Amino acid sequence: MSNKKRVFSGVQPSGAVTLGNYLGAFKGWADRQHEKVNFFCLVDLHSLTVPQEPAELRANTRTLAALLLACGLSPDKCTLFVQSHVVAHAEACWLLNCVTPLGWLQRMTQYKDKSAKQESVFTGLLDYPVLMAGDILLYDTDEVPVGDDQRQHVELARDIAQSFNSRYETEFFVVPQAVIPEVGARVMGLDDPTSKMSKSSAHIRGHAVKLLDDPKEILRSFKRAKTDSGNEIRFSDDPEKAGVNNLLGIYKVLTEKSNSEVESDFADARGYGDLKTRVAEVVIAALEPIQARYHEIMSDPGELDRILAVGAQQAAAVSMPKIEEMKRMMGLVLPK
Numbered sequence: 001m002s003n004k005k006r007v008f009s010g011v012q013p014s015g016a017v018t019l020g021n022y023l024g025a026f027k028g029w030a031d032r033q034h035e036k037v038n039f040f041c042l043v044d045l046h047s048l049t050v051p052q053e054p055a056e057l058r059a060n061t062r063t064l065a066a067l068l069l070a071c072g073l074s075p076d077k078c079t080l081f082v083q084s085h086v087v088a089h090a091e092a093c094w095l096l097n098c099v100t101p102l103g104w105l106q107r108m109t110q111y112k113d114k115s116a117k118q119e120s121v122f123t124g125l126l127d128y129p130v131l132m133a134g135d136i137l138l139y140d141t142d143e144v145p146v147g148d149d150q151r152q153h154v155e156l157a158r159d160i161a162q163s164f165n166s167r168y169e170t171e172f173f174v175v176p177q178a179v180i181p182e183v184g185a186r187v188m189g190l191d192d193p194t195s196k197m198s199k200s201s202a203h204i205r206g207h208a209v210k211l212l213d214d215p216k217e218i219l220r221s222f223k224r225a226k227t228d229s230g231n232e233i234r235f236s237d238d239p240e241k242a243g244v245n246n247l248l249g250i251y252k253v254l255t256e257k258s259n260s261e262v263e264s265d266f267a268d269a270r271g272y273g274d275l276k277t278r279v280a281e282v283v284i285a286a287l288e289p290i291q292a293r294y295h296e297i298m299s300d301p302g303e304l305d306r307i308l309a310v311g312a313q314q315a316a317a318v319s320m321p322k323i324e325e326m327k328r329m330m331g332l333v334l335p336k
């Protein structure tokens with residue numbers, strides 16, 4: 001067995017993929033894929049926790065798979081698969097439900113936020129973090145690279161792992177660690193730099209940059225970005241300057257420069273208009289090759305299906321023995 005660290009992460013195939021997803025997650029997954037044993041999952045079962053248009057969900061799943069490959073994930077270095085193709089995930093969720101106190105789920109901030117916005121709340125929304133814990137724990141995951149908004153979910157996966165291990169007096173589950181990037185972990189909305197850029201608000205004009213937006217649209221979104229009434233271009237914790245800070249953060253992740261290098265790049269800028277245009281240009285330059293690769297990949301749907309089928313086989317080879325052992329430990333009789 002390889003002694004490389006095991007990495008698992010996931011993304012929901014619902015809505016349009018944003019620059020936040022890319023900077024907070026996909027870029028880091030691709031940049032570090034050589035160092036680790038990687039599992040990246042299109043978590044379609046998670047998407048079902050809020051109402052979906054079936055045809056749209058199917059199309060989005062394929063689009064997202066192609067986008068992840070276009071962002072640089074290599075099928076030689078990563079297992080890329082669709083969650084519902086590997087039955088161990090739904091099974092793990094059920095088994096872990098039976099050892100997870102309800103109070104742990106009711107306290108989750110994403111559940112509280114999302115359920116407050118819905119007229120009727122389905123059980124899946126409450127149970128979402130248990131399905132996610134199953135995803136992670138099935139693969140003996142050491143590291144879970146995610147954006148800041150998933151920190152609490154990974155904490156819960158740790159709690160579930162520890163509670164299972166102590167209940168059955170074993171070290172059966174590896175206790176995973178969230179790996180959150182120093183910059184880019186929380187890309188904010190361009191229209192409102194006090195709230196996270198999110199897929200679910202991506203339809204709101206000026207909120208998000210989507211990975212498949214054309215250059216004109218990207219420039220337009222940045223030009224409309226909310227800033228403050230001043231003119232100082234520097235990193236700052238001041239809530240007043242959250243807009244400028246967000247733009248500089250985006251520039252910083254993409255150029256891989258230090259804070260002082262970024263600030264000196266803008267020393268000659270003529271106001272916020274200039275800042276917005278230059279950040280837009282860096283984003284456009286980063287997304288252009290991704291978009292070109294995306295279109296190439298989408299032109300060969302057979303190859304995309306093949307990659308996902310191989311991914312599902314590889315993922316099942318790891319997670320099916322794990323779920324069998326889990327069932328045995330919990331007292332279920334395995335079929336002969």
Ligand code: TYM
Nearest residue numbers: 009010011012020021024025043132146147185186187197
């Ligand atoms: P999802 O689909 O909402 O987002 C995928 C990844 O993108 C990150 N992200 C962001 N990072 C920075 N700034 C933003 N504005 C931003 N928006 C999204 C997310 O933090 C995430 O890393 N619950 C997960 C999916 C999941 C999962 C898992 C993740 C299911 N099972 C197991 C890790 C391990 C989710 O909804 O991500």
